[in-house]
Amino acid sequence: xxxxxxxxxxxxxxxxxxxxxxxxxxxxxxxxxxxxxxxxxxxxxxxxxxxxxxxxxxxxxxxxxxxxxxxxxxxxxxxxxxxxxxxxxxxxxxxxxxxxxxxxxxxxxxxxxxxxxxxxxxxxxxxxxxxxxxxxxxxxxxxxxxxxxxxxxxxxxxxxxxxxxxxxxxxxxxxxxxxxxxxxxxxxxxxxxxxxxxxxxxxxxxxxxxxxxxxxxxxxxxxxxxxxxxxxxxxxxxxxxxxxxxxxxxxxxxxxxxxxxxxxxxxxxxxxxxxxxxxxxxxxxxxxxxxxxxxxxxxxxxxx
Amino acid sequence: xxxxxxxxxxxxxxxxxxxxxxxxxxxxxxxxxxxxxxxxxxxxxxxxxxxxxxxxxxxxxxxxxxxxxxxxxxxxxxxxxxxxxxxxxxxxxxxxxxxxxxxxxxxxxxxxxxxxxxxxxxxxxxxxxxxxxxxxxxxxxxxxxxxxxxxxxxxxxxxxxxxxxxxxxxxxxxxxxxxxxxxxxxxxxxxxxxxxxxxxxxxxxxxxxxxxxxxxxxxx
Ligand SMILES: Nc1ncnc2c1ncn2[C@@H]1O[C@H](COP(=O)(O)OP(=O)(O)OP(=O)(O)O)[C@@H](O)[C@H]1O
Ligand SMILES: [Mg+2]
Numbered sequence: 001x002x003x004x005x006x007x008x009x010x011x012x013x014x015x016x017x018x019x020x021x022x023x024x025x026x027x028x029x030x031x032x033x034x035x036x037x038x039x040x041x042x043x044x045x046x047x048x049x050x051x052x053x054x055x056x057x058x059x060x061x062x063x064x065x066x067x068x069x070x071x072x073x074x075x076x077x078x079x080x081x082x083x084x085x086x087x088x089x090x091x092x093x094x095x096x097x098x099x100x101x102x103x104x105x106x107x108x109x110x111x112x113x114x115x116x117x118x119x120x121x122x123x124x125x126x127x128x129x130x131x132x133x134x135x136x137x138x139x140x141x142x143x144x145x146x147x148x149x150x151x152x153x154x155x156x157x158x159x160x161x162x163x164x165x166x167x168x169x170x171x172x173x174x175x176x177x178x179x180x181x182x183x184x185x186x187x188x189x190x191x192x193x194x195x196x197x198x199x200x201x202x203x204x205x206x207x208x209x210x211x212x213x214x215x216x217x218x219x220x221x222x223x224x225x226x227x228x229x230x231x232x233x234x235x236x237x238x239x240x241x242x243x244x245x246x247x248x249x250x251x252x253x254x255x256x257x258x259x260x261x262x263x264x265x266x267x268x269x270x271x272x273x274x275x276x277x278x279x280x281x282x283x284x285x286x287x288x289x290x291x292x293x294x295x296x297x298x299x300x301x302x303x304x
Numbered sequence: 305x306x307x308x309x310x311x312x313x314x315x316x317x318x319x320x321x322x323x324x325x326x327x328x329x330x331x332x333x334x335x336x337x338x339x340x341x342x343x344x345x346x347x348x349x350x351x352x353x354x355x356x357x358x359x360x361x362x363x364x365x366x367x368x369x370x371x372x373x374x375x376x377x378x379x380x381x382x383x384x385x386x387x388x389x390x391x392x393x394x395x396x397x398x399x400x401x402x403x404x405x406x407x408x409x410x411x412x413x414x415x416x417x418x419x420x421x422x423x424x425x426x427x428x429x430x431x432x433x434x435x436x437x438x439x440x441x442x443x444x445x446x447x448x449x450x451x452x453x454x455x456x457x458x459x460x461x462x463x464x465x466x467x468x469x470x471x472x473x474x475x476x477x478x479x480x481x482x483x484x485x486x487x488x489x490x491x492x493x494x495x496x497x498x499x500x501x502x503x504x505x506x507x508x509x510x511x512x513x514x515x516x517x518x519x520x521x522x523x524x
Contacts, residue, residue, distance in 0.1 A: 304387075
């Protein structure tokens, strides 16, 4: 058992030693693998940031209910009362036509346009603030019901574009999975091809080992460890690429965030994300090595 | 120990490397296989090492029909066999010590045991002082002796050699053959293919002559 473990450790270190001996070639392979892994990882970080942004905006889903012109303020109060009873509604604010007009006049910009009118053209308005946990579908339903009310002129729901953004994010998320799948296949092919060349270069050694009675497992092991190191190296490289990317984006995002007076923080690659990248690299490396080995090692039979 | 029982090996393309060979070798014997080029010497050794399988007949080693062994049993079969090649097949990027230790690493021995046995084998062929040299730094005769050390380091009961003196001058050839004889003296059965008739004549011992894939005669 201890001997077995020692042999594995030796194989593992020897495989790393071989990679270190030709640093240029190994680094190139690792860089290609790393970039292939960094792409979906980086996109994933971007989407997560998009989600956080969308989530922040989604909480501001107030909607405005405009009563028909000429409706009494009492009607607005009745409607507000019944809305307040709804379990999805947090708060209802009544803005009377007069208050709205005063607001406009104070803001100044429409002064000229409004003073010429005899009566107030503005309707009474209700601003409905939903509870944060209220599901979007039920809010849309509520808005539709309100629209049918005979005293209501129109309901403006300001969340449509947030929903659109969410739909886009969902689309992009699927796209990333697709890209990740394709790039994983690319990594398998890259590792497989590199190891195929490796096998070709060590053909004499493999033939001699087989002549001396080496089992398939014995011949296979060093190449699997090579695949292991390529995968791990590629995963680490990908993490570095993503971290550098985040560092580059961090400054501008902070400035943008400050301009909008928001407290948006750029989301990094979480620990689980980093583990996924490393694990994905490892698995792809091993699978690529396994393919190369199972395709090419049996083809090598010793001659004398 | 070895018995070829009516063995025919037909290569792809239809040519027969050996035809209806019958041959028996007892444990502890040293047998020279001679014959012209193309007579089937190498084919016979390949059948023993399971590099080729017999088309017909049985190859028996210690009563076991090795010709029918499944592929997964080949490594173990080869580990019980010492092989010496004309081109010695040493790995140029490894030291003499590493080359000789390869069979023991494959067999899964511990490091200390490997070092002890490798040094003993190198001592037997007189190359203990060159253990850290690369094969390229050795003379042809020395390289062949390293090849022999690698063949015996696993203490096989049977050693097969294909033209082990093919690249050597007469003096070196004799030296190598004397080495084989000495190893045979400690009980290793040996089957040595060579077309160096003069040398075999000088050494004496059992000689099997092949011709056109058949045994055409024997001398003792
Ligand atoms: N792989 C092969 N495919 C087809 N024919 C082969 C193959 N190997 C050997 N032969 C043929 O089988 C016959 C015996 O070959 P073998 O190599 O056993 O002869 P040999 O006695 O070892 O000759 P040499 O002294 O030249 O080494 C030859 O005619 C050879 O052409
Ligand atoms: Mg031959």
